[in-house]
Amino acid sequence: MPGNSQRRNIRQVSKKTATKGTGGKGKDTLKGRGKTLPADERPWHKGYSGTEKLPSKTAWKQDKERKAAAAEGRAPKIGKPGTKDTTWGKGGTGKGAPTRRTQAARGAATRMGPRVAPGRKSLTPKDAPELLVGRNPVVEALRAHVPATALYLAQGIDIDERITEIVRTAGDRGIPILEITRAELDRLTGGVLHQGVGIQVPPFAYESFEDLLAAAAEHPEPLLVALDGVTDPRNLGAVIRSAAAFGAQGIFVPERRAAGITATAWRTSAGAAARLPVAQVTNLTRALKQAQAEGFVVVGLDADGETDLYQLEAAVGPLVVVVGSEGRGLGRLVGQTCDLRVSIPIVSEVESLNASVAAAVALAEVARRRATA
Known part of the structure; x- marks a missing residue:
């Protein structure tokens, strides 16, 4: 007889036919899950801004985000975006703090744009923060109340009256002070003479x-x-x-x-x-x-x-x-x-x-x- 259907000890398994409909057993899977909640309304998200007690994992994520923001000299991405004016200069009101990190803070990011500025190689030239370096420029910026977001100091820097004033002013205003190696500061500034000090500032606000x-x-x-x-x-x-x-x-x-x-x-x-x-x-x-x-x-x-x-x-x-x-x-x-x-x-x-x-x-x-x- 052709084939092996008469082979001894053969194991025959019947094929399962396609199920028609759900039969009332899978109706829950057909229900929609509703709209996707924004980040500030999801208790498990680091951007949650509610007043209820946060889950431990969420609290850990937010704490991690705050530490990362302080190390990178930027505002933490937690809660709803504020409307505080963070631009500087003699112009009018700005549009708020930038939400993208610069290459100076991020490290090895891709350079974009034809203009090369100390520590400025950001994704958006108009909206990204700047790294301002040099003792006199930094002193002048702080005296002019430029809203700096971070102060970078090279390890082993020579202390003079300008550095003393810079550190004291930054401390009084609650500006994060980050001490890094001189080689790291050289990398952040692209080799520009920085004299061991630099501050990160938001975009300039122009006068009308x-x-x-x-x-x-x-x-x-x-x-x-x-x-x-x-x-x-x-x-x-x-x-x-x-x-x-x-x-x-x-x-x-x-x-x-x-x-x-x-x-x-x-x-x-x-x-x-x-x-x-x-x-x-x-x-x-x-x-x-x-x-x-x-x-x-x-x-x-x-x-x-x-x-x-x-x-x-x-x-x-x-x-x-x-x-x-x-x-x-x-x-x-x-x-x-x-x-x-x-x-x-x-x-x-x-x-x-x-x-x-x-x-x-x-x-x-x-x-x-x-x-x-």
């Missing part, structure tokens, strides 16, 4: 341009500085420092394709960014026309300008000095908007000056004219 313009117009000697496409934050910081030194009431820069106030710009300004208002404008040409409507004379620095800087009669009145970018100088529309295009006399074979140097020379001449007027 309308407020900046109104405050300058009320000054006895109105003077503003505008930057057209300056992309190097070090040049921005140097211009801020020169503007503060020669009596300008503020600076305004474009929002796009231009450097903003980063840790690098702050360090280069030697803390002047804490004292001088900085505004961002959507359209620089429109902002310059608005300043002209308020009685300001707009002068643009241009190597081919028709007016000699030393012959600038308008320097004694309300003035806006426009500094062009490092490579192309003034943009076409910005140049056409300027009332005057001013050139700086150069006696050697040098083709042009650095943007920050040109700004310093022009502002120094404006200050000299006003002092002798």
